[in-house]
Amino acid sequence: MADASLQLKLSQKLALAPQLQQAIRLLQLNRIELRDYIQEALDANPILERTEGSESGGEEAPGDAATAEQKEQQDWELDNLGNEQWMEGGSYEGYSGESQIADTSSDSLREHLLWQINLAHFSDVDAAIAGAIVYGLDEDGYLHDSIEDVRASLAPELLVEEDEILAVLHRVQRLEPVGVATRDAAECIKVQLSALPSDTSSRDLALRIARDYLELVARHDREELRKRTGASDEALDEALDLIQSLEPRPGARYDNRRDEYLVPDVYVTRVDDEWRITLNPENDPGLKLNTYYIDLLRKSGGADADYLRGRMQEARWLMSSLELRNQTLMRVSQSIVEFQEEFLERGELAMKPLVLKDVSEAIGVHESTVSRATTRKYMLTPRGVFELKYFFSSHVRTDRGGAVSATAVKARLQILLENEPPGRPLSDQDLSELLRSTGIVVARRTVAKYREALGIGSSSERRRLYRNISGSH
Numbered sequence: 001m002a003d004a005s006l007q008l009k010l011s012q013k014l015a016l017a018p019q020l021q022q023a024i025r026l027l028q029l030n031r032i033e034l035r036d037y038i039q040e041a042l043d044a045n046p047i048l049e050r051t052e053g054s055e056s057g058g059e060e061a062p063g064d065a066a067t068a069e070q071k072e073q074q075d076w077e078l079d080n081l082g083n084e085q086w087m088e089g090g091s092y093e094g095y096s097g098e099s100q101i102a103d104t105s106s107d108s109l110r111e112h113l114l115w116q117i118n119l120a121h122f123s124d125v126d127a128a129i130a131g132a133i134v135y136g137l138d139e140d141g142y143l144h145d146s147i148e149d150v151r152a153s154l155a156p157e158l159l160v161e162e163d164e165i166l167a168v169l170h171r172v173q174r175l176e177p178v179g180v181a182t183r184d185a186a187e188c189i190k191v192q193l194s195a196l197p198s199d200t201s202s203r204d205l206a207l208r209i210a211r212d213y214l215e216l217v218a219r220h221d222r223e224e225l226r227k228r229t230g231a232s233d234e235a236l237d238e239a240l241d242l243i244q245s246l247e248p249r250p251g252a253r254y255d256n257r258r259d260e261y262l263v264p265d266v267y268v269t270r271v272d273d274e275w276r277i278t279l280n281p282e283n284d285p286g287l288k289l290n291t292y293y294i295d296l297l298r299k300s301g302g303a304d305a306d307y308l309r310g311r312m313q314e315a316r317w318l319m320s321s322l323e324l325r326n327q328t329l330m331r332v333s334q335s336i337v338e339f340q341e342e343f344l345e346r347g348e349l350a351m352k353p354l355v356l357k358d359v360s361e362a363i364g365v366h367e368s369t370v371s372r373a374t375t376r377k378y379m380l381t382p383r384g385v386f387e388l389k390y391f392f393s394s395h396v397r398t399d400r401g402g403a404v405s406a407t408a409v410k411a412r413l414q415i416l417l418e419n420e421p422p423g424r425p426l427s428d429q430d431l432s433e434l435l436r437s438t439g440i441v442v443a444r445r446t447v448a449k450y451r452e453a454l455g456i457g458s459s460s461e462r463r464r465l466y467r468n469i470s471g472s473h
Helices: 002-028 029-043 068-080 085-088 107-120 122-135 147-152 162-173 185-194 203-210 214-218 222-229 232-243 291-299 304-341 341-346 356-363 367-374 406-418 428-437 445-453 459-471
Strands: 048-050 266-271 274-279 287-289 378-381 382-385 394-398 401-403
Touching: 002 029, 002 048, 002 304, 002 367, 029 048, 029 304, 107 122, 122 147, 122 162, 122 232, 147 162, 147 367, 185 203, 185 232, 203 222, 203 232, 214 222, 222 232, 222 382, 266 401, 274 304, 287 291, 287 304, 291 304, 304 341, 304 356, 304 367, 356 367, 394 406, 401 406, 428 445
Parallel strands: 266 378
Antiparallel strands: 048 287, 266 274, 378 382, 394 401
Protein backbone atom coordinates (compact mmCIF):
# COMPACT_ATOMS: atom_id res chain seq x y z
CA MET A 1 0.00 0.00 0.00
CA ALA A 2 2.82 2.33 0.86
CA ASP A 3 4.41 1.67 -2.52
CA ALA A 4 1.19 2.55 -4.33
CA SER A 5 0.93 5.84 -2.42
CA LEU A 6 4.53 6.70 -3.26
CA GLN A 7 3.92 5.94 -6.94
CA LEU A 8 0.89 8.26 -6.97
CA LYS A 9 2.90 11.13 -5.53
CA LEU A 10 5.66 10.65 -8.07
CA SER A 11 3.14 10.64 -10.94
CA GLN A 12 1.59 13.91 -9.77
CA LYS A 13 4.98 15.59 -9.47
CA LEU A 14 5.93 14.56 -12.99
CA ALA A 15 2.60 15.81 -14.36
CA LEU A 16 3.17 19.23 -12.81
CA ALA A 17 6.77 19.48 -13.97
CA PRO A 18 6.13 21.14 -17.39
CA GLN A 19 4.15 24.01 -15.84
CA LEU A 20 6.72 24.45 -13.08
CA GLN A 21 9.54 24.47 -15.62
CA GLN A 22 7.75 27.11 -17.68
CA ALA A 23 7.17 29.39 -14.69
CA ILE A 24 10.82 29.11 -13.67
CA ARG A 25 12.00 29.71 -17.23
CA LEU A 26 9.88 32.84 -17.72
CA LEU A 27 11.05 34.42 -14.50
CA GLN A 28 14.72 34.18 -15.41
CA LEU A 29 14.34 35.48 -18.98
CA ASN A 30 15.22 39.09 -19.67
CA ARG A 31 13.03 41.43 -21.69
CA ILE A 32 14.43 40.52 -25.11
CA GLU A 33 14.35 36.78 -24.45
CA LEU A 34 10.81 37.01 -23.08
CA ARG A 35 9.63 38.83 -26.21
CA ASP A 36 11.11 36.10 -28.41
CA TYR A 37 9.65 33.35 -26.21
CA ILE A 38 6.15 34.84 -26.47
CA GLN A 39 6.44 35.25 -30.23
CA GLU A 40 7.46 31.60 -30.53
CA ALA A 41 4.41 30.63 -28.47
CA LEU A 42 2.13 32.72 -30.68
CA ASP A 43 3.54 31.09 -33.80
CA ALA A 44 3.10 27.58 -32.38
CA ASN A 45 -0.28 27.86 -30.62
CA PRO A 46 -3.44 28.84 -32.56
CA ILE A 47 -5.35 29.37 -29.30
CA LEU A 48 -3.14 32.36 -28.43
CA GLU A 49 -3.40 35.76 -30.07
CA ARG A 50 -2.45 39.33 -29.27
CA THR A 51 -4.88 41.96 -28.12
CA GLU A 52 -5.35 45.11 -30.16
CA GLY A 53 -2.65 47.66 -29.45
CA SER A 54 0.05 45.07 -28.75
CA GLU A 55 2.83 44.24 -31.22
CA SER A 56 0.77 42.25 -33.73
CA GLY A 57 -2.69 43.73 -33.26
CA GLY A 58 -5.85 41.81 -32.43
CA GLU A 59 -9.53 42.17 -31.64
CA GLU A 60 -9.53 43.36 -28.04
CA ALA A 61 -7.92 46.52 -26.66
CA PRO A 62 -5.98 46.20 -23.41
CA GLY A 63 -8.08 47.18 -20.42
CA ASP A 64 -11.44 46.91 -22.26
CA ALA A 65 -14.09 45.02 -20.37
CA ALA A 66 -14.81 41.60 -21.80
CA THR A 67 -18.21 41.16 -23.39
CA ALA A 68 -20.77 38.92 -21.74
CA GLU A 69 -20.22 36.36 -24.50
CA GLN A 70 -16.45 36.39 -23.95
CA LYS A 71 -16.90 35.97 -20.21
CA GLU A 72 -19.27 33.08 -20.81
CA GLN A 73 -16.74 31.43 -23.11
CA GLN A 74 -13.91 31.91 -20.60
CA ASP A 75 -16.02 30.47 -17.77
CA TRP A 76 -16.91 27.48 -19.95
CA GLU A 77 -13.22 26.98 -20.80
CA LEU A 78 -12.18 27.08 -17.14
CA ASP A 79 -14.85 24.60 -16.11
CA ASN A 80 -14.72 22.12 -18.97
CA LEU A 81 -11.21 21.80 -20.37
CA GLY A 82 -9.98 18.96 -18.22
CA ASN A 83 -8.22 20.53 -15.21
CA GLU A 84 -8.64 17.42 -13.07
CA GLN A 85 -7.57 15.01 -15.78
CA TRP A 86 -4.50 17.13 -16.56
CA MET A 87 -3.35 17.48 -12.96
CA GLU A 88 -3.72 13.78 -12.35
CA GLY A 89 -1.26 12.99 -15.08
CA GLY A 90 -3.66 12.44 -17.97
CA SER A 91 -2.48 13.39 -21.47
CA TYR A 92 -4.47 14.27 -24.52
CA GLU A 93 -4.04 12.65 -27.88
CA GLY A 94 -2.00 14.93 -30.10
CA TYR A 95 -0.49 16.82 -27.17
CA SER A 96 1.92 15.34 -24.66
CA GLY A 97 2.39 18.33 -22.37
CA GLU A 98 6.15 18.09 -22.88
CA SER A 99 6.64 20.50 -25.78
CA GLN A 100 9.10 23.26 -24.99
CA ILE A 101 9.64 26.51 -26.83
CA ALA A 102 13.23 26.77 -28.00
CA ASP A 103 15.57 29.53 -26.92
CA THR A 104 15.77 31.86 -29.90
CA SER A 105 19.20 33.30 -29.18
CA SER A 106 20.67 32.66 -32.63
CA ASP A 107 24.00 30.85 -32.59
CA SER A 108 24.51 31.75 -28.95
CA LEU A 109 26.81 30.01 -26.53
CA ARG A 110 23.83 29.30 -24.29
CA GLU A 111 21.88 27.62 -27.08
CA HIS A 112 24.90 25.52 -28.03
CA LEU A 113 25.46 24.35 -24.45
CA LEU A 114 21.79 23.60 -23.73
CA TRP A 115 21.67 21.53 -26.92
CA GLN A 116 24.64 19.47 -25.71
CA ILE A 117 23.15 19.04 -22.24
CA ASN A 118 19.96 17.74 -23.81
CA LEU A 119 21.97 15.07 -25.65
CA ALA A 120 24.40 14.21 -22.85
CA HIS A 121 22.19 11.89 -20.76
CA PHE A 122 22.12 14.11 -17.71
CA SER A 123 19.64 13.07 -15.03
CA ASP A 124 16.70 15.45 -14.50
CA VAL A 125 18.33 16.97 -11.44
CA ASP A 126 21.76 17.25 -13.07
CA ALA A 127 20.19 18.81 -16.17
CA ALA A 128 18.51 21.43 -13.97
CA ILE A 129 21.86 22.18 -12.29
CA ALA A 130 23.63 22.35 -15.66
CA GLY A 131 20.95 24.72 -16.96
CA ALA A 132 21.39 27.01 -13.95
CA ILE A 133 25.14 27.08 -14.59
CA VAL A 134 24.65 27.89 -18.28
CA TYR A 135 22.24 30.74 -17.49
CA GLY A 136 24.87 32.20 -15.15
CA LEU A 137 27.58 32.51 -17.81
CA ASP A 138 28.78 35.86 -19.10
CA GLU A 139 29.48 36.66 -22.75
CA ASP A 140 33.01 35.23 -22.54
CA GLY A 141 31.76 31.95 -21.10
CA TYR A 142 32.92 32.56 -17.53
CA LEU A 143 30.87 31.68 -14.47
CA HIS A 144 30.96 34.46 -11.87
CA ASP A 145 28.26 32.99 -9.63
CA SER A 146 29.39 31.06 -6.58
CA ILE A 147 28.30 27.47 -5.97
CA GLU A 148 25.87 28.85 -3.40
CA ASP A 149 24.45 31.27 -6.00
CA VAL A 150 23.89 28.37 -8.41
CA ARG A 151 22.13 26.38 -5.71
CA ALA A 152 19.93 29.38 -4.84
CA SER A 153 18.88 29.71 -8.48
CA LEU A 154 17.51 26.14 -8.59
CA ALA A 155 13.85 25.29 -8.05
CA PRO A 156 13.03 25.10 -4.31
CA GLU A 157 12.24 21.37 -4.40
CA LEU A 158 15.70 20.51 -5.77
CA LEU A 159 17.59 19.88 -2.55
CA VAL A 160 21.16 19.35 -3.72
CA GLU A 161 24.51 19.54 -1.99
CA GLU A 162 27.48 21.64 -3.10
CA ASP A 163 29.45 18.57 -4.17
CA GLU A 164 26.61 17.63 -6.55
CA ILE A 165 26.79 21.08 -8.16
CA LEU A 166 30.59 20.83 -8.41
CA ALA A 167 30.31 17.43 -10.12
CA VAL A 168 27.91 18.86 -12.72
CA LEU A 169 30.09 21.96 -13.11
CA HIS A 170 33.07 19.77 -14.02
CA ARG A 171 30.94 18.02 -16.66
CA VAL A 172 29.78 21.33 -18.13
CA GLN A 173 33.38 22.54 -18.29
CA ARG A 174 34.17 19.61 -20.59
CA LEU A 175 31.39 20.45 -23.03
CA GLU A 176 32.21 22.26 -26.27
CA PRO A 177 33.82 24.78 -26.04
CA VAL A 178 36.04 23.15 -23.44
CA GLY A 179 36.78 25.47 -20.53
CA VAL A 180 33.37 27.11 -20.45
CA ALA A 181 31.92 27.79 -16.97
CA THR A 182 35.35 28.31 -15.45
CA ARG A 183 35.91 31.22 -13.09
CA ASP A 184 38.86 32.92 -14.80
CA ALA A 185 41.38 32.56 -17.63
CA ALA A 186 43.82 30.54 -15.50
CA GLU A 187 41.21 27.91 -14.62
CA CYS A 188 40.00 27.89 -18.23
CA ILE A 189 43.49 27.09 -19.52
CA LYS A 190 43.97 24.34 -16.93
CA VAL A 191 40.68 22.70 -17.90
CA GLN A 192 41.54 22.85 -21.60
CA LEU A 193 44.98 21.33 -20.98
CA SER A 194 43.51 18.59 -18.80
CA ALA A 195 41.10 17.68 -21.58
CA LEU A 196 43.91 17.07 -24.09
CA PRO A 197 45.05 13.47 -24.70
CA SER A 198 47.58 12.40 -22.06
CA ASP A 199 50.21 11.75 -24.73
CA THR A 200 50.05 15.33 -26.08
CA SER A 201 53.58 16.65 -26.33
CA SER A 202 54.50 19.04 -23.46
CA ARG A 203 51.02 18.74 -21.91
CA ASP A 204 52.34 17.92 -18.44
CA LEU A 205 54.80 20.82 -18.43
CA ALA A 206 52.12 23.18 -19.74
CA LEU A 207 49.77 22.03 -16.96
CA ARG A 208 52.44 22.67 -14.36
CA ILE A 209 53.08 26.15 -15.74
CA ALA A 210 49.35 26.91 -15.87
CA ARG A 211 48.89 25.69 -12.31
CA ASP A 212 51.87 27.39 -10.66
CA TYR A 213 53.55 29.95 -12.91
CA LEU A 214 50.95 31.60 -15.11
CA GLU A 215 51.84 35.03 -13.74
CA LEU A 216 55.38 34.55 -15.12
CA VAL A 217 53.88 33.78 -18.54
CA ALA A 218 51.87 36.99 -18.33
CA ARG A 219 55.03 38.95 -17.47
CA HIS A 220 56.99 37.22 -20.28
CA ASP A 221 59.60 36.28 -17.67
CA ARG A 222 61.10 33.40 -19.58
CA GLU A 223 64.29 33.21 -17.56
CA GLU A 224 62.45 32.82 -14.26
CA LEU A 225 60.18 30.21 -15.85
CA ARG A 226 63.19 28.20 -16.95
CA LYS A 227 64.66 28.35 -13.44
CA ARG A 228 61.43 27.38 -11.70
CA THR A 229 60.54 24.50 -13.99
CA GLY A 230 64.04 23.25 -14.77
CA ALA A 231 62.89 22.68 -18.34
CA SER A 232 65.08 23.00 -21.39
CA ASP A 233 64.56 25.92 -23.78
CA GLU A 234 63.09 23.57 -26.37
CA ALA A 235 60.62 21.99 -23.93
CA LEU A 236 59.69 25.41 -22.57
CA ASP A 237 59.04 26.76 -26.07
CA GLU A 238 56.80 23.82 -26.86
CA ALA A 239 54.82 24.16 -23.61
CA LEU A 240 54.36 27.91 -24.06
CA ASP A 241 53.25 27.42 -27.65
CA LEU A 242 50.68 24.90 -26.41
CA ILE A 243 49.35 27.34 -23.80
CA GLN A 244 49.20 30.20 -26.31
CA SER A 245 47.24 28.01 -28.73
CA LEU A 246 44.38 27.74 -26.22
CA GLU A 247 41.34 30.03 -26.01
CA PRO A 248 41.18 31.85 -22.65
CA ARG A 249 37.73 33.27 -23.56
CA PRO A 250 35.72 30.19 -24.60
CA GLY A 251 32.57 32.14 -25.45
CA ALA A 252 34.33 34.67 -27.69
CA ARG A 253 33.49 32.99 -30.99
CA TYR A 254 29.76 32.84 -30.31
CA ASP A 255 27.29 35.57 -31.15
CA ASN A 256 26.26 36.40 -27.59
CA ARG A 257 26.03 40.15 -28.06
CA ARG A 258 22.61 40.72 -29.51
CA ASP A 259 21.19 44.18 -30.29
CA GLU A 260 19.90 44.68 -26.78
CA TYR A 261 19.43 48.10 -25.24
CA LEU A 262 19.05 48.65 -21.52
CA VAL A 263 15.32 49.24 -21.39
CA PRO A 264 14.19 49.32 -17.74
CA ASP A 265 11.81 46.64 -16.50
CA VAL A 266 10.93 48.74 -13.45
CA TYR A 267 10.55 52.49 -12.91
CA VAL A 268 11.14 54.16 -9.53
CA THR A 269 10.00 57.75 -9.06
CA ARG A 270 9.57 60.11 -6.12
CA VAL A 271 5.94 61.21 -5.66
CA ASP A 272 4.80 63.22 -2.63
CA ASP A 273 7.75 62.14 -0.47
CA GLU A 274 7.18 58.48 -1.30
CA TRP A 275 8.89 56.13 -3.72
CA ARG A 276 6.53 54.80 -6.36
CA ILE A 277 7.36 51.58 -8.25
CA THR A 278 5.77 50.75 -11.60
CA LEU A 279 6.50 48.10 -14.20
CA ASN A 280 7.38 48.94 -17.77
CA PRO A 281 4.12 48.64 -19.76
CA GLU A 282 5.98 46.36 -22.18
CA ASN A 283 5.92 43.70 -19.47
CA ASP A 284 2.28 43.14 -20.42
CA PRO A 285 2.46 41.00 -23.57
CA GLY A 286 -1.18 41.63 -24.47
CA LEU A 287 -2.27 38.02 -24.93
CA LYS A 288 -5.76 36.58 -25.07
CA LEU A 289 -7.49 33.35 -26.07
CA ASN A 290 -8.78 33.10 -29.61
CA THR A 291 -12.57 32.95 -29.38
CA TYR A 292 -12.88 31.20 -32.74
CA TYR A 293 -10.92 28.18 -31.54
CA ILE A 294 -12.75 28.12 -28.20
CA ASP A 295 -16.02 27.95 -30.12
CA LEU A 296 -14.53 25.29 -32.40
CA LEU A 297 -13.49 23.23 -29.38
CA ARG A 298 -17.08 23.27 -28.13
CA LYS A 299 -18.24 21.73 -31.39
CA SER A 300 -15.33 19.36 -32.01
CA GLY A 301 -14.64 15.84 -30.92
CA GLY A 302 -12.02 13.15 -31.23
CA ALA A 303 -8.41 13.98 -32.05
CA ASP A 304 -9.18 17.61 -32.99
CA ALA A 305 -10.72 18.29 -29.60
CA ASP A 306 -7.84 16.58 -27.83
CA TYR A 307 -5.33 18.73 -29.70
CA LEU A 308 -7.21 21.95 -28.95
CA ARG A 309 -7.60 21.04 -25.27
CA GLY A 310 -3.86 20.56 -25.01
CA ARG A 311 -3.16 23.88 -26.70
CA MET A 312 -5.74 25.59 -24.49
CA GLN A 313 -4.00 24.26 -21.39
CA GLU A 314 -0.66 25.40 -22.77
CA ALA A 315 -2.06 28.89 -23.43
CA ARG A 316 -3.53 29.13 -19.95
CA TRP A 317 -0.23 28.10 -18.40
CA LEU A 318 1.65 30.75 -20.36
CA MET A 319 -0.77 33.54 -19.49
CA SER A 320 -0.86 32.66 -15.79
CA SER A 321 2.93 32.29 -15.70
CA LEU A 322 3.37 35.73 -17.30
CA GLU A 323 1.03 37.25 -14.72
CA LEU A 324 2.94 35.55 -11.92
CA ARG A 325 6.23 36.81 -13.40
CA ASN A 326 5.01 40.41 -13.28
CA GLN A 327 3.66 40.05 -9.76
CA THR A 328 6.94 38.57 -8.54
CA LEU A 329 9.04 41.22 -10.28
CA MET A 330 6.89 43.94 -8.74
CA ARG A 331 7.08 42.51 -5.21
CA VAL A 332 10.85 41.98 -5.40
CA SER A 333 11.35 45.52 -6.72
CA GLN A 334 9.20 47.04 -3.98
CA SER A 335 11.17 45.16 -1.34
CA ILE A 336 14.51 46.30 -2.79
CA VAL A 337 13.37 49.93 -2.78
CA GLU A 338 12.24 49.61 0.84
CA PHE A 339 15.63 48.18 1.85
CA GLN A 340 17.68 50.66 -0.23
CA GLU A 341 15.66 53.84 0.23
CA GLU A 342 18.70 55.63 1.66
CA PHE A 343 20.73 54.79 -1.45
CA LEU A 344 18.04 56.36 -3.65
CA GLU A 345 18.15 59.50 -1.52
CA ARG A 346 21.89 59.83 -0.78
CA GLY A 347 23.86 57.58 -3.16
CA GLU A 348 26.35 54.72 -2.86
CA LEU A 349 27.72 55.80 0.52
CA ALA A 350 24.31 54.99 1.99
CA MET A 351 23.93 51.56 0.37
CA LYS A 352 22.89 48.97 2.95
CA PRO A 353 24.08 45.36 3.12
CA LEU A 354 21.46 43.18 1.40
CA VAL A 355 21.39 39.51 0.46
CA LEU A 356 18.83 37.36 -1.35
CA LYS A 357 17.59 35.89 1.91
CA ASP A 358 16.57 39.35 3.21
CA VAL A 359 14.21 39.93 0.29
CA SER A 360 12.97 36.34 0.16
CA GLU A 361 11.95 36.49 3.83
CA ALA A 362 10.40 39.93 3.43
CA ILE A 363 8.04 38.84 0.62
CA GLY A 364 7.67 35.16 1.50
CA VAL A 365 9.30 33.46 -1.49
CA HIS A 366 12.31 31.20 -1.95
CA GLU A 367 15.77 32.73 -2.45
CA SER A 368 15.97 31.12 -5.89
CA THR A 369 12.88 33.09 -6.94
CA VAL A 370 14.55 36.36 -5.90
CA SER A 371 17.70 35.35 -7.77
CA ARG A 372 15.79 34.72 -11.00
CA ALA A 373 13.69 37.87 -10.67
CA THR A 374 16.76 40.09 -10.27
CA THR A 375 19.04 38.65 -12.95
CA ARG A 376 19.27 40.79 -16.11
CA LYS A 377 16.31 42.93 -15.05
CA TYR A 378 16.86 46.68 -14.84
CA MET A 379 15.48 49.47 -12.67
CA LEU A 380 15.36 53.13 -13.69
CA THR A 381 15.87 55.40 -10.69
CA PRO A 382 16.65 59.11 -10.29
CA ARG A 383 20.29 57.98 -9.88
CA GLY A 384 20.41 56.03 -13.13
CA VAL A 385 19.66 52.59 -14.53
CA PHE A 386 20.83 49.63 -12.45
CA GLU A 387 20.52 45.88 -12.72
CA LEU A 388 18.41 44.68 -9.81
CA LYS A 389 21.32 42.55 -8.63
CA TYR A 390 23.32 45.75 -8.12
CA PHE A 391 21.32 46.51 -4.98
CA PHE A 392 22.59 43.35 -3.28
CA SER A 393 25.87 43.65 -1.46
CA SER A 394 27.80 41.70 1.16
CA HIS A 395 28.50 43.34 4.50
CA VAL A 396 31.67 44.62 6.11
CA ARG A 397 31.65 44.83 9.89
CA THR A 398 32.21 48.01 11.85
CA ASP A 399 34.13 48.43 15.08
CA ARG A 400 30.84 48.89 16.95
CA GLY A 401 29.46 45.52 15.88
CA GLY A 402 27.35 46.88 13.05
CA ALA A 403 27.67 46.36 9.31
CA VAL A 404 28.12 48.44 6.18
CA SER A 405 27.69 47.27 2.59
CA ALA A 406 30.66 46.44 0.39
CA THR A 407 29.29 48.93 -2.15
CA ALA A 408 29.44 51.73 0.42
CA VAL A 409 33.00 50.73 1.35
CA LYS A 410 34.04 50.88 -2.32
CA ALA A 411 32.49 54.34 -2.58
CA ARG A 412 34.49 55.51 0.46
CA LEU A 413 37.60 53.94 -1.00
CA GLN A 414 37.04 55.77 -4.29
CA ILE A 415 36.84 59.09 -2.44
CA LEU A 416 40.05 58.39 -0.52
CA LEU A 417 41.92 57.52 -3.70
CA GLU A 418 40.61 60.52 -5.62
CA ASN A 419 41.89 62.80 -2.86
CA GLU A 420 45.26 61.16 -2.12
CA PRO A 421 48.41 63.33 -2.39
CA PRO A 422 49.75 62.91 -5.98
CA GLY A 423 53.35 62.58 -4.80
CA ARG A 424 52.54 60.09 -2.02
CA PRO A 425 49.93 57.56 -3.15
CA LEU A 426 48.28 55.61 -0.35
CA SER A 427 49.20 51.96 0.07
CA ASP A 428 46.51 49.33 0.67
CA GLN A 429 47.58 49.23 4.32
CA ASP A 430 47.21 53.03 4.55
CA LEU A 431 43.73 52.75 3.06
CA SER A 432 42.82 49.97 5.48
CA GLU A 433 43.86 52.12 8.43
CA LEU A 434 42.00 55.18 7.13
CA LEU A 435 38.82 53.13 6.75
CA ARG A 436 39.33 51.72 10.24
CA SER A 437 39.52 55.28 11.58
CA THR A 438 35.97 55.79 10.30
CA GLY A 439 34.82 52.63 12.06
CA ILE A 440 35.00 50.24 9.09
CA VAL A 441 37.06 47.14 9.78
CA VAL A 442 38.50 45.87 6.49
CA ALA A 443 41.72 43.91 5.91
CA ARG A 444 44.46 45.05 3.55
CA ARG A 445 43.74 42.16 1.18
CA THR A 446 40.09 43.15 1.02
CA VAL A 447 41.09 46.73 0.26
CA ALA A 448 43.26 45.44 -2.60
CA LYS A 449 40.33 43.43 -3.98
CA TYR A 450 37.98 46.42 -3.86
CA ARG A 451 40.63 48.72 -5.37
CA GLU A 452 41.15 46.32 -8.28
CA ALA A 453 37.37 46.06 -8.75
CA LEU A 454 37.34 49.86 -9.13
CA GLY A 455 39.98 49.55 -11.87
CA ILE A 456 42.61 51.45 -9.85
CA GLY A 457 46.23 50.35 -9.85
CA SER A 458 48.47 49.67 -6.86
CA SER A 459 50.31 52.46 -5.05
CA SER A 460 53.52 51.71 -7.01
CA GLU A 461 51.63 51.83 -10.32
CA ARG A 462 49.99 55.10 -9.35
CA ARG A 463 53.35 56.53 -8.25
CA ARG A 464 54.82 55.79 -11.71
CA LEU A 465 51.76 57.35 -13.31
CA TYR A 466 52.13 60.53 -11.23
CA ARG A 467 55.82 60.73 -12.16
CA ASN A 468 55.05 60.35 -15.85
CA ILE A 469 52.42 63.06 -15.65
CA SER A 470 54.71 65.48 -13.78
CA GLY A 471 57.61 64.68 -16.11
CA SER A 472 55.55 65.53 -19.19
CA HIS A 473 54.90 69.10 -17.97
